[in-house]
Amino acid sequence: MRTIAIANHKGGCGKTVTAVNLSACLAERKKGVLLIDLDPQGHASLGLGVKPEDTEKNMYHVLSETHWDVGMADIIVGVDKHLDLAPAGIILSSVEQELAGQPGRENRLLDALAKSTTVYDYIIVDCPPSLGLLTFNALRACREVIVPIESSFFALHGLGKLSETIKLVEDQFGQKKHVQALATLYDRRTRIAREVLEELRTHFGKDLFKTIIHRNVRLREAPGFGQPICQYDRRSTGYQDYTALAKEVRSREKTRAYGAKSRAAKVPPLGTHAVKNGVRFSIHAPGAKKVQVAGEFNAWNPKKGPMLDVDSQGIWSKVIPLSPGTYQYRFVVDGQWRDDPSNPQKVASPYGETNSIIEYGKRKEK
Numbered sequence: 001m002r003t004i005a006i007a008n009h010k011g012g013c014g015k016t017v018t019a020v021n022l023s024a025c026l027a028e029r030k031k032g033v034l035l036i037d038l039d040p041q042g043h044a045s046l047g048l049g050v051k052p053e054d055t056e057k058n059m060y061h062v063l064s065e066t067h068w069d070v071g072m073a074d075i076i077v078g079v080d081k082h083l084d085l086a087p088a089g090i091i092l093s094s095v096e097q098e099l100a101g102q103p104g105r106e107n108r109l110l111d112a113l114a115k116s117t118t119v120y121d122y123i124i125v126d127c128p129p130s131l132g133l134l135t136f137n138a139l140r141a142c143r144e145v146i147v148p149i150e151s152s153f154f155a156l157h158g159l160g161k162l163s164e165t166i167k168l169v170e171d172q173f174g175q176k177k178h179v180q181a182l183a184t185l186y187d188r189r190t191r192i193a194r195e196v197l198e199e200l201r202t203h204f205g206k207d208l209f210k211t212i213i214h215r216n217v218r219l220r221e222a223p224g225f226g227q228p229i230c231q232y233d234r235r236s237t238g239y240q241d242y243t244a245l246a247k248e249v250r251s252r253e254k255t256r257a258y259g260a261k262s263r264a265a266k267v268p269p270l271g272t273h274a275v276k277n278g279v280r281f282s283i284h285a286p287g288a289k290k291v292q293v294a295g296e297f298n299a300w301n302p303k304k305g306p307m308l309d310v311d312s313q314g315i316w317s318k319v320i321p322l323s324p325g326t327y328q329y330r331f332v333v334d335g336q337w338r339d340d341p342s343n344p345q346k347v348a349s350p351y352g353e354t355n356s357i358i359e360y361g362k363r364k365e366k
Contacts, residue, residue, distance in 0.1 A: 001119060001120055001121060001122070001123065001284065001286065001315070002122050002123070002143065002144060003113070003122075003125070003142040003143050003144065003286050003287075004124050004125070004142055004144040004145070005125045005127055005139055005144070005146070006018050006124060006125065006145075006146050006148065007135060007139065007145055007146075007147060007162065008127075008129070008147050008148055008149065008159075008162065009129050009131045009135070009158065009161065009162060010129065010150075010154075010157070011129040012150065013148045013149060013150045013184060013185070014148045014150060014184035014185055015126065015127070015129070016039065016043045016044050016047060017184075017219055017223070018146065018148045018182065018184065018245075019044050019125075019126035020035065020044050020048060020228050021219070021230070021238070021242040022124060022146075022245055022246055022249065023035040023122070023124045023228075024048075024080075024228030024229070024231070024242075025229075025243050025245070026121070026122050026124075026246045026249065027080055027081075027082035027083035028082075028230050028243075029246065029250065030082055031082060031121040031122060031250075032082055032084075032120040032122070033083050033084070033120060033122045033124065034076070034084045034085075034086060034120045034122070034123045034124070035079075035083065035085050035086070035124045035125075035126065036086040036109075036123065036138075037058075037059065037085065037087050037088035037126050038059060038088060038092070038109075038126060038127055038137070038138055039088055039092075039126055039129070039134075040088055040089065040090050040091070040093035040128060040134075041088070041128070042058075042087065042088040042090070043126075043223070044085075044088070044126040045085060045087040045088055046223060046226065047222070047223040047228065048079045048227075049079070049225075049226025049227065050087050052087060052088060052089040052090065053089070055075070055077065055089065057070060057074055057075045058075055058086075058087045058088050058089040058092065059075065059086055059088050059089075060088075060091045060092040060094070062074075062075060062086070062108075062109075063092075063095050063108040063112070063137070064098060064099075065098060065099060065102060066098070071115055071116065072086060072112050072113065072116040072118070073116065073117070076118075084118075092134070095133065095134065096132050096133040096134065099133065106133065106136050106137060107287075109125075109137040109138060110140050110141040110286065110287040110288075113141055113286055113287075114286065114288065115338070116284075116341075117342065119270065119284055123142075123286075125138040125141065125142055131161060131162065131165050135165070136165065139165065139169045140175075141287050142287075143175075143177065143178065143286070143314075144177065144178045144179075144180070145166060145177050145179045145180070146180055146181075146209075147159070147162065147179060147180070147181045147182065148182045148184045148213075149181050149182065149183060149184060149200060150184050150185040151183055151184070151185055151187065151193040151196045151197055152185070152192065152193075152196065153192060153196070155196045155200065156203065163179075166179060173287075173289065174289060175287060179207060180204075180207050180209055181203075181204045181207060181209070182208075182209045182211070182245070183197055183200055183208065183209070183212045183213065184213040185213065185214075185215050186213060186215060187214070187215045188214070197212070209245065210248060211241060211244045211245040211248050212241065213242070214237050214238075216236060216237045216238040216241070218232060218233045218237075218239075219236070219238035222238075229242055230243075270283060270284055270315070270342040271340060271342035271343050272343060272358045274360060274361075278319050278320050278321040278322045278360075279319070279320055279322050279358055279360055280318070280319045280320075281293045281307070281317065281319075281320060281329070281331075281340075282315060282316065282317040282318075283307070283315075283316050283331050283333070283340065283341075283342070284314055284315055284316075285314055285316050285331075285333045286314030288309075288314070288316070288333050290306075290333075290334055291307040291331060291332065291333050291334075292305045292306055292307060292332040293307060293318050293320065293329060293330075293331055294330055294331075295328055295329025295330065296327045296328050297320055297322055297329070298320070302332040305318060305320065306318070307331075322360045324361055325360060326357060326358070326359045326360075327357070327359075327360070328347060328349075328355040328356070328357055329355065329357075329358060330355055330356065339353070339355060345357040345358075345359075
């Protein structure tokens with residue numbers, strides 16, 4: 001799974017248009033996509049035909065301290081067969097003040113995604129036009145950042161602050177981000193647009209997408225009808241541009257920078273699966289710094305069950321040699337104990353929580 005933040009604290013750069021249409025064009029290729037609207041204005045939600053006032057719960061309830069029992073599954077809106085939305089609302093703007101001084105407040109989104117039992121191919125986060133707590137949460141939860149930059153005189157103005165924020169997240173949590181710029185609102189007829197594009201190429205080099213998003217009337221019209229461009233007008237330049245961007249984003253899955261050439265062959269399924277001489281334990285914990293598995297097979301000692309982030313995208317795995325029998329176990333994600341969300345077999349623990357159960361038999365497993 002790839003987690004991508006669409007971020008730029010400068011408004012009017014095509015950030016939300018990119019979040020909505022990239023998500024929709026990826027989903028069009030039968031990829032499971034979750035678009036998280038983290039902007040209190042809720043424009044990404046509106047762009048997919050979901051009015052914030054019509055939703056009972058939104059991202060505020062997931063991140064809020066007072067709604068600890070609300071998870072991602074409680075707010076998801078199905079937009080299309082392969083596209084889900086986690087909507088926003090104006091109440092989301094109060095989260096920063098509500099969580100002021102709270103420990104771990106920058107991990108609220110990361111924790112919510114780690115607890116989610118639904119696995120997507122892509123999670124796209126539309127950040128607000130600011131560098132506050134909401135954007136920090138998005139950067140903490142995502143491995144990749146796409147920075148839309150309009151082709152205007154002030155294109156690079158203020159990008160230093162965003163770069164500083166990204167570096168702060170990298171340094172504080174030891175988590176490298178892959179940042180790429182995207183030229184948007186490009187008008188080839190103007191000299192300033194051509195000059196800015198050359199400046200972007202010089203500044204970002206290989207970290208600038210080859211795809212260019214051109215200024216297009218149909219892209220501006222589509223949100224008013226609550227439709228992504230792939231539904232509103234497939235003949236438009238806007239559709240061609242975002243289809244090309246989705247293809248370029250997908251093509252990076254084949255490079256070493258994003259893991260194995262074939263995820264199906266290299267990335268293990270979640271939960272527990274018998275392998276030769278033991279069981280492979282796997283959990284989705286994007287952004288985690290350390291994940292361990294502890295259970296009756298290692299005297300509940302997490303230090304004896306360190307796991308490896310096998311695809312650099314948050315799928316952690318460990319093979320434990322086992323003798324035939326039934327074992328209770330739990331995962332430990334950055335010091336927090338939790339049961340296996342992919343395993344429905346659970347039993348109450350003496351501490352008022354639940355342990356997961358694995359049964360390992362005698363038959364030979366491949």
